[in-house]
Amino acid sequence: MFRAKRTDFLLRISLHALVLCGLLTVILTGEIPLPIWLLALGAHPLSILVKPKKGGYLFNLVVILSFSYSIFLYFFLNTPILIAFTQLLILVQALKLFHLEKAKDHFQLAGMSLLMLLAAAELTSHIYYLFFFLVFLMLSIWFLLLLHLKGDLERHPQLSPPPRHLTSFPLLMGVSGMALCSFFLTLLLFFTFPRLSLSVTGKEKWGGAPTGLSEVVNLGDIGLVKSDDRVVMRVELPQFNQLPPFPLYWRGMTFSQWDGHAWRKGVGVKKIVNRGRHEGIILHRCKDKKRAIYQRIMIEPMGTDLIFCLHPALEIRGGLLLPECR
Numbered sequence: 001m002f003r004a005k006r007t008d009f010l011l012r013i014s015l016h017a018l019v020l021c022g023l024l025t026v027i028l029t030g031e032i033p034l035p036i037w038l039l040a041l042g043a044h045p046l047s048i049l050v051k052p053k054k055g056g057y058l059f060n061l062v063v064i065l066s067f068s069y070s071i072f073l074y075f076f077l078n079t080p081i082l083i084a085f086t087q088l089l090i091l092v093q094a095l096k097l098f099h100l101e102k103a104k105d106h107f108q109l110a111g112m113s114l115l116m117l118l119a120a121a122e123l124t125s126h127i128y129y130l131f132f133f134l135v136f137l138m139l140s141i142w143f144l145l146l147l148h149l150k151g152d153l154e155r156h157p158q159l160s161p162p163p164r165h166l167t168s169f170p171l172l173m174g175v176s177g178m179a180l181c182s183f184f185l186t187l188l189l190f191f192t193f194p195r196l197s198l199s200v201t202g203k204e205k206w207g208g209a210p211t212g213l214s215e216v217v218n219l220g221d222i223g224l225v226k227s228d229d230r231v232v233m234r235v236e237l238p239q240f241n242q243l244p245p246f247p248l249y250w251r252g253m254t255f256s257q258w259d260g261h262a263w264r265k266g267v268g269v270k271k272i273v274n275r276g277r278h279e280g281i282i283l284h285r286c287k288d289k290k291r292a293i294y295q296r297i298m299i300e301p302m303g304t305d306l307i308f309c310l311h312p313a314l315e316i317r318g319g320l321l322l323p324e325c326r
Contacts, residue, residue: 007146007149007150007153008150010146011106011143011146011147011149011150012100014139014142014143014146015100015106015109015110015143016044016097017139018109018110018113018136018139018140018143019044019093019097019109019110019112019113020044021113021117021132021135021136021139022112022113022114022115022116022117022120022132022136023037023040023041023090023093023113023116024132025116025117025120025124025129025132026086026090026116026119026120026123028120028124028126028128029120029123029124031083031086031123032083032086032087032090033087036087036090036091037090039091039094040090040091040093040094043094043095043097043098044097046098047097047098047100050098051098052098052099059095059099062091062095063092063095066088066091066092066095067088069087069088069091070084070085070087070088071084073087082119082122082123083123085119086116086119086123089112089115089116089119090116092112093109093112093113093116096108096109096112097109102154103147103150103151103154106143106147106150107147110140110143110147113136114136114140117132117133117136120132134180134183137179137183138175138176138179138180141175141176141178141179142172142175142176145175230300231300232299232300232308233297233298233299233300233308234297234298234300235250235295235296235297235298236295236296237293237294237295237296238294238296239293239294248310249310249311250308250309250310250311251308251309251310251311251313252306252307252308252309253265253306254311254312281315281316281317282314282315283312283313283314283315283316286314286315292314293310295309295310297309
């Protein structure tokens with residue numbers, strides 16, 4: 001019986017430590033009002049001293065009031081949804097501290113702490129978050145070990161309580177040391193091995209729709225231009241030893257037809273020609289070939305089949321990976 005109480009005692013301590021770790025992380029972001037986190041901090045010693053009667057009516061009522069408070073913050077006070085959700089999580093977690101009976105109750109409370117830690121990752125970028133993350137990592141492994149022991153005792157009451165060495169301090173230090181080693185090994189692998197930005201299909205996943213690649217532009221449409229410094233292509237001009245004195249503008253799509261409601265792409269002159277083992281596409285007829293500018297374009301995998309050329313593009317020829325256009 002003493003060993004069973006020892007397991008429950010250590011489990012309760014590790015759970016409170018997990019909850020406080022997640023709570024302090026979101027408090028330090030400065031986004032949580034003072035009354036909310038004071039109420040949450042005061043619930044820890046109060047939940048140890050006060051044991052409410054069984055029955056879920058008061059618990060459900062407080063949860064409904066907390067949810068209504070979060071809805072009010074989001075819809076009427078224009079509070080960001082992440083902050084409103086975090087406040088709801090803090091209130092429900094503080095109330096849950098008074099209803100810890102089964103192993104699933106401990107697990108639910110630890111899951112809320114993990115959600116608060118994830119919310120804090122979005123609300124702050126300070127270095128203190130790394131410290132709380134390490135503490136949470138070490139405590140969570142120890143907590144899961146104790147929770148597993150408690151779950152086995154609940155499912156199999158005939159089993160004897162776990163031996164003392166399974167809840168000893170040396171085991172805690174060993175588990176914490178393994179957690180630290182795995183964390184630093186992950187950091188070493190993260191900074192050592194190269195990371196690719198390509199998907200399994202070989203094309204890079206770009207966020208959002210590329211600006212200016214729409215097939216139709218309606219009158220009055222306004223799109224958000226997103227700046228991005230990623231390399232999309234490399235261009236060589238064999239005719240010039242240095243940059244030309246005149247400005248160069250690359251264009252990918254031209255809207256030349258107006259139907260009274262929207263601009264659409266025009267149909268250029270397309271003629272397939274064979275030049276040895278390379279095929280070419282003639283887009284426009286060239287009257288003065290001496291003034292044509294030859295370009296050698298190497299396209300990065302950016303998830304579109306559009307090619308940008310100096311305007312106007314006259315002819316495109318070459319292979320898929322190393323096209324040439326003029």
